Amino acid sequence: MSGDSHGTTGGGIEAERLVRVFSGGLRAVDGIDLAVAPGEIYGFLGPNGAGKSTTVLMLTTLLPPTAGSARVGGFDIAREGPKVREVIGAALQEAALDPLLSGRDHMRLQGGLHGLGRRERERRGDELLARVGLAEAADRKVGAYSGGMKRRLDLALALVHRPRILFLDEPTTGLDIQSRTALWEEVVRLAREDGVTVFLTTQYLEEADQLADRLGIIDHGRMVAEGTPAELKAEIGRSAIEAVPAHPSDLPRLAAVLERFGEPTAASPKGAAVRFGDGDDLAAVVRALDAEGIRVATLTVHEPTLDDVFLAKTGRKLEGAGDEPAAEPSAEAPAAELAVEGAGGRR
Amino acid sequence: MSAAPLAHSGLLVRRSILRVARQPANIAFAFAFPLLLLAVNAGGLDAATALPGFPSGSYLTFALAVPFIQGGLFAALTSGQGLGQDIESGFLKRLALTPLTRSSLLAGQLAGSLALGTFQAAVFLAVGLSASAGFAAGIAGVPVLLALSIVITLGFSSVGALVALRTGSGEAVQGMFPLFFVFLFLSSMAMPRDLIQHDWFRTIATYNPVSYLLEAIRSLLISGWDAEALALGFGCAAGIAVLGVTGAALSLRTRMVRT
Numbered sequence: 001m002s003g004d005s006h007g008t009t010g011g012g013i014e015a016e017r018l019v020r021v022f023s024g025g026l027r028a029v030d031g032i033d034l035a036v037a038p039g040e041i042y043g044f045l046g047p048n049g050a051g052k053s054t055t056v057l058m059l060t061t062l063l064p065p066t067a068g069s070a071r072v073g074g075f076d077i078a079r080e081g082p083k084v085r086e087v088i089g090a091a092l093q094e095a096a097l098d099p100l101l102s103g104r105d106h107m108r109l110q111g112g113l114h115g116l117g118r119r120e121r122e123r124r125g126d127e128l129l130a131r132v133g134l135a136e137a138a139d140r141k142v143g144a145y146s147g148g149m150k151r152r153l154d155l156a157l158a159l160v161h162r163p164r165i166l167f168l169d170e171p172t173t174g175l176d177i178q179s180r181t182a183l184w185e186e187v188v189r190l191a192r193e194d195g196v197t198v199f200l201t202t203q204y205l206e207e208a209d210q211l212a213d214r215l216g217i218i219d220h221g222r223m224v225a226e227g228t229p230a231e232l233k234a235e236i237g238r239s240a241i242e243a244v245p246a247h248p249s250d251l252p253r254l255a256a257v258l259e260r261f262g263e264p265t266a267a268s269p270k271g272a273a274v275r276f277g278d279g280d281d282l283a284a285v286v287r288a289l290d291a292e293g294i295r296v297a298t299l300t301v302h303e304p305t306l307d308d309v310f311l312a313k314t315g316r317k318l319e320g321a322g323d324e325p326a327a328e329p330s331a332e333a334p335a336a337e338l339a340v341e342g343a344g345g346r347r
Numbered sequence: 348m349s350a351a352p353l354a355h356s357g358l359l360v361r362r363s364i365l366r367v368a369r370q371p372a373n374i375a376f377a378f379a380f381p382l383l384l385l386a387v388n389a390g391g392l393d394a395a396t397a398l399p400g401f402p403s404g405s406y407l408t409f410a411l412a413v414p415f416i417q418g419g420l421f422a423a424l425t426s427g428q429g430l431g432q433d434i435e436s437g438f439l440k441r442l443a444l445t446p447l448t449r450s451s452l453l454a455g456q457l458a459g460s461l462a463l464g465t466f467q468a469a470v471f472l473a474v475g476l477s478a479s480a481g482f483a484a485g486i487a488g489v490p491v492l493l494a495l496s497i498v499i500t501l502g503f504s505s506v507g508a509l510v511a512l513r514t515g516s517g518e519a520v521q522g523m524f525p526l527f528f529v530f531l532f533l534s535s536m537a538m539p540r541d542l543i544q545h546d547w548f549r550t551i552a553t554y555n556p557v558s559y560l561l562e563a564i565r566s567l568l569i570s571g572w573d574a575e576a577l578a579l580g581f582g583c584a585a586g587i588a589v590l591g592v593t594g595a596a597l598s599l600r601t602r603m604v605r606t
Contacts, residue, residue: 094436098438101366
């Protein structure tokens with residue numbers, strides 16, 4: 001592998017045809033190629049069981065690859081494990097913390113194991129605890145921490161030895177929106193101000209969309225798409241329009257009208273949706289429905305989302321999207337919902 | 348072991364001690380249960396000292412050996428459970444991402460257990476002596492008794508670590524507790540082997556290494572310096588430790604995988 005050719009050596013990540021087969025023949029990761037540049041936030045998006053965590057475990061040296069190769073921070077993950085571990089920090093899927101130790105105890109232990117002297121350990125621990133907003137809770141036992149506090153401590157622990165590359169495996173799963181936002185801000189700051197390369201796995205479309213400079217979408221152990229969020233959405237190109245008739249019996253006629261304007265696409269059970277063809281606009285749809293005398297309850301225009309990208313690449317919706325807390329606005333689906341009740345109403 | 352691995356082990360020992368100190372219920376159990384059992388046995392079985400051939404005129408002195416074994420068991424269970432919980436929670440993966448070596452991890456884990464075991468032994472000895480138990484070996488016997496307690500705790504702790512590493516479960520380690528007690532009760536815990544009436548019991552007690560651990564401690568308390576008893580006691584404890592540490596080290600190779 002030629003690291004320099006991709007310009008990703010040093011603080012970057014490269015993988016070529018990385019494979020992990022588990023006993024029983026399960027190919028959890030099936031030939032993944034990656035090139036993450038130094039200082040980049042790379043989002044690794046996919047549903048549960050897609051192979052995200054297995055990839056992270058291989059890249060962090062905790063799981064030997066079955067085939068293929070990868071270099072992290074310029075070091076080979078299979079042959080130079082200790083050197084890889086020196087340059088990376090990782091917050092794995094579950095914030096593995098000792099409930100009987102305080103946040104400060106954790107920082108001391110982690111700092112000590114990374115070779116920091118006593119004074120440096122204390123100073124760095126205080127600095128990081130303050131940075132993640134845990135200064136006041138530093139001497140409390142971790143067992144009393146909330147999920148968000150544990151995640152923030154996990155992040156601080158991953159940064160103790162000033163790693164150049166940070167792996168975050170589903171860092172915000174289960175967090176409330178405030179904790180999630182706080183963690184996002186810290187991740188962005190690390191990349192923009194400190195130049196840390198961030199490899200972030202997530203099943204949340206919103207997280208991938210907001211945080212990642214570039215995205216890899218993984219499904220069944222294979223990379224199905226890669227690019228910036230804007231590039232990936234631009235591949236889909238066209239918006240989708242979804243309409244729900246005021247009278248359920250009108251649904252077949254409504255669907256037939258919509259199909260004049262584009263290809264049918266996934267919709268709610270009570271409605272029909274199409275992806276706009278070139279040159280079509282919303283006004284034309286409204287006029288056509290009106291002309292047919294179909295009364296519409298709701299009419300919604302969806303800009304292309306990463307979920308549309310996933311649907312287009314795999315033929316199904318991304319599982320994790322349904323796991324998003326209901327109270328949170330879904331920024332990955334910036335729907336322009338129009339209050340058009342009565343559009344096409346009978347005259 | 349060079350400076351860094353020693354320092355790493357020291358950090359893990361500190362963690363072990365903090366964990367124990369922050370679970371007052373466990374501390375109370377580890378100290379109170381053996382001492383309570385000692386008090387009950389010493390009070391209720393004192394008449395056994397009238398049996399012809401009973402080695403001591405004080406059942407308290409005879410029974411004082413038992414808390415040292417029980418203390419070793421509690422220390423082993425505490426540390427084994429902790430290691431099992433570290434595996435279950437993923438904490439071991441966190442440690443695997445640091446420069447910590449496997450040998451330092453195991454040494455730190457066992458040393459934490461030894462620290463608790465040694466403290467327990469010192470308390471049991473102090474309580475026993477203040478309750479007028481005999482100590483025939485005199486002051487020179489104290490470090491020997493503590494050393495024996497340390498090797499016994501090391502042996503039990505390594506078995507606890509082995510079970511934790513093989514099963515990856517703190518509950519599995521806890522499940523060993525009754526098994527350990529079966530070994531204890533089928534030994535010369537309550538009666539010298541030559542005074543056990545039932546042949547089957549005496550045979551089991553003779554093959555049970557726990558009998559020799561008890562008899563080595565008792566030799567210091569009752570008869571002074573008995574080279575054979577001490578050699579057998581230290582030998583059995585060291586044998587358990589060698590098997591346990593070797594098994595735990597091998598299990599750690601598969602449990603703590605990294606390139």
